[in-house]
Amino acid sequence: MNSVPIYMDYHATTPVDERVLAAMIPFFGEHFGNAASTQHRFGWIAKEAVEAARTAIASAINARHREVIFTGGATESNNLAVKGIAKAYRGKGNHIITTAIEHKCVLDSCAALAHEGFRITYLPVDARGRVNPDDLKNAITENTTVVSVMFANNEIGTLQPMKEIGIVCRDHGIIFHTDATQAIDKQKIDVDDLNIHAMSFSSHKIYGPKGVGALYLRGKNPKINIVPQNDGGGQEFGLRSGTLNVPGIVGFGKAMQIATEMMEEEMGREKKLRDLLQEKLSLLGDISVNGSPEHRIQNNLSVTFHAVHAEMLMNELSDIAVSAGAACHSEETGNERFSHVLKAIGLDSGAGKSTVRFSLGRFTTDAEINIVAERVIHAVEKLRTYSLEGAQ
Numbered sequence: 586m587n588s589v590p591i592y593m594d595y596h597a598t599t600p601v602d603e604r605v606l607a608a609m610i611p612f613f614g615e616h617f618g619n620a621a622s623t624q625h626r627f628g629w630i631a632k633e634a635v636e637a638a639r640t641a642i643a644s645a646i647n648a649r650h651r652e653v654i655f656t657g658g659a660t661e662s663n664n665l666a667v668k669g670i671a672k673a674y675r676g677k678g679n680h681i682i683t684t685a686i687e688h689k690c691v692l693d694s695c696a697a698l699a700h701e702g703f704r705i706t707y708l709p710v711d712a713r714g715r716v717n718p719d720d721l722k723n724a725i726t727e728n729t730t731v732v733s734v735m736f737a738n739n740e741i742g743t744l745q746p747m748k749e750i751g752i753v754c755r756d757h758g759i760i761f762h763t764d765a766t767q768a769i770d771k772q773k774i775d776v777d778d779l780n781i782h783a784m785s786f787s788s789h790k791i792y793g794p795k796g797v798g799a800l801y802l803r804g805k806n807p808k809i810n811i812v813p814q815n816d817g818g819g820q821e822f823g824l825r826s827g828t829l830n831v832p833g834i835v836g837f838g839k840a841m842q843i844a845t846e847m848m849e850e851e852m853g854r855e856k857k858l859r860d861l862l863q864e865k866l867s868l869l870g871d872i873s874v875n876g877s878p879e880h881r882i883q884n885n886l887s888v889t890f891h892a893v894h895a896e897m898l899m900n901e902l903s904d905i906a907v908s909a910g911a912a913c914h915s916e917e918t919g920n921e922r923f924s925h926v927l928k929a930i931g932l933d934s935g936a937g938k939s940t941v942r943f944s945l946g947r948f949t950t951d952a953e954i955n956i957v958a959e960r961v962i963h964a965v966e967k968l969r970t971y972s973l974e975g976a977q
Contacts, residue, residue, distance in 0.1 A: 591953050594906045595790075595884060595946030596739050596767060601836065602792040602947070608839040609794065612832040620829045621820060631831045638838025645845045646784070647775040648801050654821045655834055658798040659766040660690040662785035665825065666762045666800055667694040669811035670783060671703060671731050674760070678728030684708045684716055684745075685929040687735050688764055692925075695733075704728070712931050713877040714743030721753050731760045736784075737768035740926040740942055741876035742885025744768070751780030760809060766790055770844035771852065771882045776801055782809050788833065792947060793840030797833035800825075847947075855945050856883035858954050862943060863888075865958035869965055875930065875940065884945040889936050893968045898941060901964035905957055908942045 592600075612634060620635045622628030635655070643653045656662045671681055683695055685707045695705045706724045708716050716734060732754050737744050747763065754761035762783040765774060770791040776784060787798040802824070803809045817826025863886055866872060875887035890898060895909035927937040943957070 590904045590906060591957060592906045593943045593945060593949065593953075593957060594908050595949075596942065596944035597908060598789050598795065599792045599946055600948065601794055602840060602843060604843060605793050605836045605839045609832045609836040612835050616831075618831070620831055621818065631829075634835050635829055635831060638834045638841075641838040642799055642841045643801075645774075645841050646769075646801060647777055649804055651822065652801055652804045654800045654802055654824050655829060655837075656798045656800055656821075656825055657796055657827075657830070658789075659688075659764065659785050659787035660798075661825075662787070662798045662800040663688065663690045663764055664694050665811065665814050666783045666785055666802075667691055667731070667733055668698060669814055669824075670760055670762065670809065671698055672812040673810040674730040675703075678726075678730045679703045680706065680726055680728040681731045681733070682706045682708060682721065682724050682729060683733045684710060684735065686710055686714060686738055686740075686743075686926045687733065688739065688766070691733055691735070691764055708734075710743075710929055713880075714738055714741050714875075714926070714930050715877055715880060716745050716750070718746055718749040718753055721750060725753075725757050725759065729757070729759055731762060733762040733764070735767075736763045736765040736774075737771070737882045737885075738876070738926060739767045740924060741887045741930065742767075742881040743876045744772070744880040744882060746880075747779050747781075754782075755780045767882060770841075770848065771855075771884065773848065776803070782807075783811075788837035788840055791840045791844045794833045794836045797830050797837050799837070851947060852883050855949070858945050858949055858951065859884060859886050859943075861951075862886055862945075862954050862958055865954075866961060869962055873936070875927065875932075884949075886943040886945075887940060888943070889932065889940045890965050891936065891939055893939055893965050895939055895941050897968055898961075898964055901968065902960055905960060908944075909938075909940065 616630045618627030618631040620631040639653045640650055643650050681695060681703055683691060699705050708720050710716055734745050734750055751761055760782045761780060763781055765784050765786045769786040782803045784801040789795040811824060813824050815826055820826050820829060866888060871891045873889040923934045923937045927940055
């Protein structure tokens with residue numbers, strides 16, 4: 586057993602980069618002011634730091650300064666976007682289109698809107714997790730106001746045809762929202778080029794602190810209206826009330842700056858490591874890789890180890906952090922959970938419960954890849970042997 590655990594669950598969260606932490610520390614003590622306290626120096630310093638972070642994040646996605654709204658995380662951003670935009674445009678229509686593989690917070694937001702009289706269409710995906718833009722075109726009606734499609738899936742890593750979807754939405758005058766939480770530091774995103782009107786993302790997935798996220802909301806051509814989902818002091822241009830998490834926002838801005846600078850190099854490095862892990866695991870035989878081979882974020886590897894229960898496999902890998910699907914996206918099937926994403930791409934419950942997600946990151950090393958591959962192969966072979974013996 587390794588003396589130091591190996592972390593391969595970067596889709597769940599990432600460690601805070603030391604450079605991010607260094608940027609945050611002064612705002613816990615020396616510069617502790619409230620960014621809304623604009624009558625004195627303490628507040629001025631906090632506000633200046635918040636606006637600098639806002640500029641850094643806006644610049645990274647080719648947005649304008651005031652188009653970035655800070656929230657408590659991507660879940661809040663998704664709720665604000667899906668519910669807030671749908672309600673703002675209810676006079677024009679009550680039809681929302683999303684996909685079968687969205688994050689639970691988007692699916693639950695749509696379910697909540699359905700209880701209020703909105704009509705929701707859930708687009709299917711193919712066996713690799715991709716939406717067909719023609720299906721989107723065919724689903725649009727005169728009452729469609731919002732389309733919400735995840736940029737990159739958090740379980741199988743599949744990237745959607747964002748350019749094509751954006752063009753469909755633009756041509757039909759429909760607002761296009763995307764949850765880009767898993768893509769924001771792995772793909773160069775230009776919101777103008779992709780015709781994105783609203784985009785949610787989070788700090789803790791890009792080596793920043795937990796508890797802070799952002800919503801990009803287009804300010805012109807066209808300006809997107811939104812109904813605030815919480816009332817209070819009118820912070821964030823009146824769209825998201827509540828005292829700002831200044832240290833978190835500072836860290837978010839720094840994390841985005843670092844991610845942008847490192848993106849090209851990291852994309853190549855992580856893909857090389859991911860492909861190496863996939864190659865090594867393929868020696869096992871009787872495994873399937875989920876997601877699109879061509880259109881997948883570079884740090885994702887979702888593997889179905891047939892005839893092996895994922896929970897039992899993870900018990901054998903107690904010092905290696907991986908996940909069985911994504912716990913926050915699962916639904917009950919009997920007494921066990923079966924991911925709605927894996928179900929949507931055609932896996933049955935047996936295959937779904939045999940699936941493990943490996944997600945690599947900035948601090949993953951070649952040595953760790955070799956250790957993980959060796960440990961997984963040994964554990965799978967052991968469990969398959971037990972399974973055969975038990976069947977005799």
